[in-house]
Amino acid sequence: MAVGVLALQGSFNEHIAALRRLGVKGIAIRKPEQLESISSLIIPGGESTTMAKLAEYHNLFPALREFVKMGKPVWGTCAGLIFLANKATGQKTGGQELIGGLDCTVHRNFFGSQIQSFEAEIPIPEIADKEGGPPSFRGVFIRAPAILEVGPGVEVLADIPVSSEKSSSPVTLQGEEEKAGSEEKVIVAVRQGKLLATAFHPELTADFRWHSYFLKMANEAGDEASSSSSTINEG
Numbered sequence: 001m002a003v004g005v006l007a008l009q010g011s012f013n014e015h016i017a018a019l020r021r022l023g024v025k026g027i028a029i030r031k032p033e034q035l036e037s038i039s040s041l042i043i044p045g046g047e048s049t050t051m052a053k054l055a056e057y058h059n060l061f062p063a064l065r066e067f068v069k070m071g072k073p074v075w076g077t078c079a080g081l082i083f084l085a086n087k088a089t090g091q092k093t094g095g096q097e098l099i100g101g102l103d104c105t106v107h108r109n110f111f112g113s114q115i116q117s118f119e120a121e122i123p124i125p126e127i128a129d130k131e132g133g134p135p136s137f138r139g140v141f142i143r144a145p146a147i148l149e150v151g152p153g154v155e156v157l158a159d160i161p162v163s164s165e166k167s168s169s170p171v172t173l174q175g176e177e178e179k180a181g182s183e184e185k186v187i188v189a190v191r192q193g194k195l196l197a198t199a200f201h202p203e204l205t206a207d208f209r210w211h212s213y214f215l216k217m218a219n220e221a222g223d224e225a226s227s228s229s230s231t232i233n234e235g
């Protein structure tokens with residue numbers, strides 16, 4: 001099995017290395033026609049405006065949207081999550097082109113700028129249940145987005161507390177409207193059918209459970225596709 005990794009900008013090499021550790025070939029995708037030869041895709045983190053400009057330059061948006069519409073497994077990490085979201089808010093989002101398909105609203109740079117990047121232990125009940133290992137995951141958040149709203153078909157896989165009180169949380173909630181001392185949670189990982197999205201960077205850790213989880217999604221989709229084509233052949 002081979003998995004495509006959108007290789008315009010950002011941490012695509014790290015995803016390809018993580019896949020290699022799991023015995024899977026990652027194929028760097030830079031042209032629309034390459035999407036025809038793969039059945040699943042990872043969109044890495046990086047800088048979503050730059051990635052969007054490069055995707056536009058290479059005429060990738062129509063093929064990427066088609067890929068998502070066909071129900072092929074796609075995993076977006078960080079900027080890749082922004083790319084997949086139906087709606088992006090926050091700073092500098094005006095006119096930003098998105099692939100869409102994931103029924104959620106993301107807030108870009110939700111946790112602040114580069115120097116406010118952080119790591120946090122995130123409870124991951126669903127992933128730990130399927131992949132084993134510890135019940136939490138060390139999330140690396142680099143100018144990360146957060147998911148503010150999700151539609152009914154979206155399953156929340158991880159969320160983290162945010163607080164307007166700097167002392168009580170690793171994370172400070174953006175926005176002055178938040179009451180001092182209030183603690184809320186924001187969503188940082190979701191799944192909607194064949195779409196997976198994480199606000200953090202599993203490819204920058206040595207814990208490959210998210211990659212393994214995505215490979216299972218890709219395998220299941222492959223099995224479904226081959227059983228429906230054999231039904232067609234038989235019929």
Ligand code: GLN
Nearest residue numbers: 045046047048078079143
């Ligand atoms: N803040 C970046 C953006 O909006 C995403 C950061 C990342 O992918 N690490 O594109």
